[in-house]
Amino acid sequence: MSEITKRYPGTLALNKVDARLEEGEILSLLGENGAGKTTLMKILYGMEKPDAGEIFIHGEKVAFNNPNDAIARGICMVHQHFMLVPAFTVVENVIAGIEPRKGVFIDRRAAESKVAALVEKYRFNIDPHAKVESLSVGEQQRVEILKALYRDAKILILDEPSAVLTPYEVDELFITLRFLREQGTSIVIITHKLKETMNVADRVMVLRNGVLIHDDVKPADTNPQELSEMMVGRLIQLEARHPSPRIGGVKFSVKNLTVKDERGCEKVKDVSFDIREGEILGIAGIEGNGQCELIEALTGLTTPESGEVLLDGKPLCGTARDFIDRGVGHVPEDRTHMGLIAPMTIKCNMILGYQDCPDMSRHKLMRWKEIATYAETCREEFGVKTPTVEAPVSSLSGGNQQKVIIARVLSREHEALIVAHPTRGIDVGAQEYIHNELYKFRDKGKAMLLISADLDEVVKLSDRLLVIYEGRIVADCAPEEFSKVQLGLLMTGNSLESVKEVGA
Ligand SMILES: Nc1ncnc2c1ncn2[C@@H]1O[C@H](COP(=O)(O)OP(=O)(O)OP(=O)(O)O)[C@@H](O)[C@H]1O
Ligand SMILES: [Mg+2]
Numbered sequence: 001m002s003e004i005t006k007r008y009p010g011t012l013a014l015n016k017v018d019a020r021l022e023e024g025e026i027l028s029l030l031g032e033n034g035a036g037k038t039t040l041m042k043i044l045y046g047m048e049k050p051d052a053g054e055i056f057i058h059g060e061k062v063a064f065n066n067p068n069d070a071i072a073r074g075i076c077m078v079h080q081h082f083m084l085v086p087a088f089t090v091v092e093n094v095i096a097g098i099e100p101r102k103g104v105f106i107d108r109r110a111a112e113s114k115v116a117a118l119v120e121k122y123r124f125n126i127d128p129h130a131k132v133e134s135l136s137v138g139e140q141q142r143v144e145i146l147k148a149l150y151r152d153a154k155i156l157i158l159d160e161p162s163a164v165l166t167p168y169e170v171d172e173l174f175i176t177l178r179f180l181r182e183q184g185t186s187i188v189i190i191t192h193k194l195k196e197t198m199n200v201a202d203r204v205m206v207l208r209n210g211v212l213i214h215d216d217v218k219p220a221d222t223n224p225q226e227l228s229e230m231m232v233g234r235l236i237q238l239e240a241r242h243p244s245p246r247i248g249g250v251k252f253s254v255k256n257l258t259v260k261d262e263r264g265c266e267k268v269k270d271v272s273f274d275i276r277e278g279e280i281l282g283i284a285g286i287e288g289n290g291q292c293e294l295i296e297a298l299t300g301l302t303t304p305e306s307g308e309v310l311l312d313g314k315p316l317c318g319t320a321r322d323f324i325d326r327g328v329g330h331v332p333e334d335r336t337h338m339g340l341i342a343p344m345t346i347k348c349n350m351i352l353g354y355q356d357c358p359d360m361s362r363h364k365l366m367r368w369k370e371i372a373t374y375a376e377t378c379r380e381e382f383g384v385k386t387p388t389v390e391a392p393v394s395s396l397s398g399g400n401q402q403k404v405i406i407a408r409v410l411s412r413e414h415e416a417l418i419v420a421h422p423t424r425g426i427d428v429g430a431q432e433y434i435h436n437e438l439y440k441f442r443d444k445g446k447a448m449l450l451i452s453a454d455l456d457e458v459v460k461l462s463d464r465l466l467v468i469y470e471g472r473i474v475a476d477c478a479p480e481e482f483s484k485v486q487l488g489l490l491m492t493g494n495s496l497e498s499v500k501e502v503g504a
Contacts (some may be wrong), residue, residue: 004053006210008395009482010387013039014209016053021155026177026187028201028219030194030231033399034385034429035207036188041157044188073155076146076360078161079253080398081336086133088145093117093132094150100185101337118149122176127336132264137287138169145176146323156180157188160398162196163424167455167488174200192399192427206230219481232429239406239456241479242439244463250279250313251447252416257307259293266305267293275416280438282462282479283448286491290471291420291451292333298418298449299330311416324353331405331422333451339405342394346386347375349393350408357412374411382407383430398425403434410437416447422455433462455484469493 004015014036021027042048044055046064055062057073064070067077084093091108094115100107116126120400124142126181132140141161150154162170175201177187191197197204197219204217204227214230228236252275259268267290283462285291296302300316302324309316313324323330330353332338340349351360351371359374361367375389381402386396393404402425408419421440425432438461442448452458458465459479467475467490475482475490482490482499489499 001040001046002054002056004040004043004050004055006043006050008037010391013210014043014076017207017210017212019205019212019215021186021188023186024181024184025202026181026189026200027227028197028204029188029190029207030192030197030204030227031207032209032231033403033425033430034209034397035231038159038359040207041077041159041188041190042472044155045075045157047077071151074152075157076148076151076153076155077142077157077159077468078141080146080160080163080315082140082144082473084132084140087131089131090126090128090135090146093143094128094146100150100327101300115146115150118146122146122179124176137164138172138371139165141165141169141173142176150314151436153185155186155188157190159190160192160425161189162191162193164287164453166453166491167484168492192431194227194428196223197227198224208233211222211380231427236428236430236432239460240461243440243444244278244280245441246278246445247463248445250274251277251311251445252449253310255310256299257297257309258305259290259297259302260305261293267471268297269305270307271468271471271473272307273466273473273476275449277445278442278443279463280448281448282458282465282489284450284452284455284458284465284491285468287453289468289491291468293471294468295330295333295420295451299328315491320353321356324449327413329412329414329417331417331419333407333420333487335373335401335405335424340393340401343392344382345390346371346379346393346396347389349404350375350378350389352408354408354412358465378404378407378411381411383433399427399430402426403430406434406437410441413484414441414446416449417441418449418451420451421453422450424454455487459484459487467491 001019003016003018004014005016017040029346031037039048043050046067046069062073065166073425091112095111100110112128119126119128126139126142130262132143161173165173180187196504201219204219206214208231255272257268258266261267269394273281283291297304300320316323316326320475354360360371379389384403385400406422426434450461462479465477465479467487469491475496486499488503489502
């Protein structure tokens with residue numbers, strides 16, 4: 001890619017960026033939130049058109065009008081939010097759009113055998129006939145990669161592929177990527193997890209504010225600390241834990257909580273725990289083990305089957321509105337579906353859920369002037385990268401959208417917070433800031449429940465750690481009592497006894 005420039009209203013997303021990709025290499029693309037990583041890759045994938053610049057494949061100039069053009073040249077992109085049809089099988093998802101035909105009919109046999117051959121070759125360990133909705137997140141990602149392989153990808157782009165994976169799944173993904181590399185596939189991986197970059201990439205490229213800063217960093221010659229400095233231009237404290245200075249009495253408690261999902265399946269099974277004043281209670285677990293239903297019950301989004309939730313000794317019940325009024329804040333796990341309203345302005349998204357509070361509206365009339373000032377303050381404090389808070393929230397980069405949600409919750413007073421994946425997709429610099437804000441909240445003597453699939457984060461932030469598996473709490477421990485490997489084993493259903501043996 002040569003001298004690629006892309007301008008959005010008020011933002012120069014890419015400024016004359018030169019990028020190259022060799023055959024059979026894994027390139028890691030790093031940069032702060034809003035640096036232009038996704039935009040650059042969308043241009044390569046034909047989803048966005050550059051304002052200037054050229055793309056060459058094996059020296060031949062190409063121009064893509066849409067992703068189909070790019071796919072025809074062997075370029076495939078796996079987006080952070082998977083684009084699979086849950087009710088379809090693996091095969092149906094993989095062949096969607098390019099079904100092999102026999103006359104007017106889909107040639108299922110041909111499709112199935114080609115998919116099965118790929119599953120075999122890449123040792124993917126998934127059933128081609130399974131419905132996608134029954135697969136784990138890691139397996140769904142393999143389906144996305146299968147889609148690319150089925151389309152004979154020579155260049156595979158992965159936008160934050162590991163954000164939702166457990167450590168074990170990340171290892172599996174990397175095995176696949178290395179195998180693909182051996183076959184001559186070129187891979188671009190965007191990630192904010194620097195340790196992973198070191199682990200898998202042959203070369204690192206760093207963007208800052210739409211400008212190429214480095215394009216030939218070798219992981220062997222650097223370290224995560226140095227990489228984060230290249231990205232944000234200053235030193236970042238990556239790992240240090242800050243245990244709570246003072247833990248008080250019980251603030252938030254959950255007693256014998258059972259929650260069913262909309263199909264009537266029990267997803268949270270007789271769960272009890274207390275969170276004390278000044279405590280962050282972490283819940284580690286693989287997605288889909290009841291975390292989602294637990295959060296919904298703790299924020300008033302669903303009514304539990306049985307059991308009780310108490311704040312300061314008084315029962316919490318009613319609607320989400322009632323929970324907010326009692327001072328329970330919520331950082332939802334899925335920012336695109338639950339956290340934001342995409343076409344609405346950044347300003348309005350910053351007050352979502354709080355629009356009836358007296359400082360935001362009076363007698364049902366919105367106080368727009370105050371709201372604008374408030375949104376402006378949030379933008380500055382949390383470093384949301386945008387020319388104006390009047391822009392739609394969908395125009396923000398992934399990490400900056402997450403910052404809007406965090407700003408909305410952390411800039412108001414709460415008694416307790418229910419927080420899911422607070423820094424998913426957030427760069428290391430902003431991560432440090434958000435972690436400090438979470439600590440500040442805790443240190444005021446408040447209670448926080450933290451749910452994260454990112455073990456590093458949950459171990460770093462928590463004062464106490466629970467492990468959830470199939471809707472039950474299977475371990476209650478100090479954050480550093482178990483190694484990450486042991487935690488990973490607990491998260492996948494191994495018994496406490498067997499896990500202790502591994503450690504011993
Ligand atoms: N459709 C759009 N309209 C307006 N601005 C946009 C649009 N898409 C991207 N931008 C802007 O372009 C810049 C680069 O965005 P991009 O999504 O490429 O960042 P990124 O490096 O992928 O960040 P992140 O790590 O947060 O995902 C950002 O400032 C973003 O706000
Ligand atoms: Mg991005």
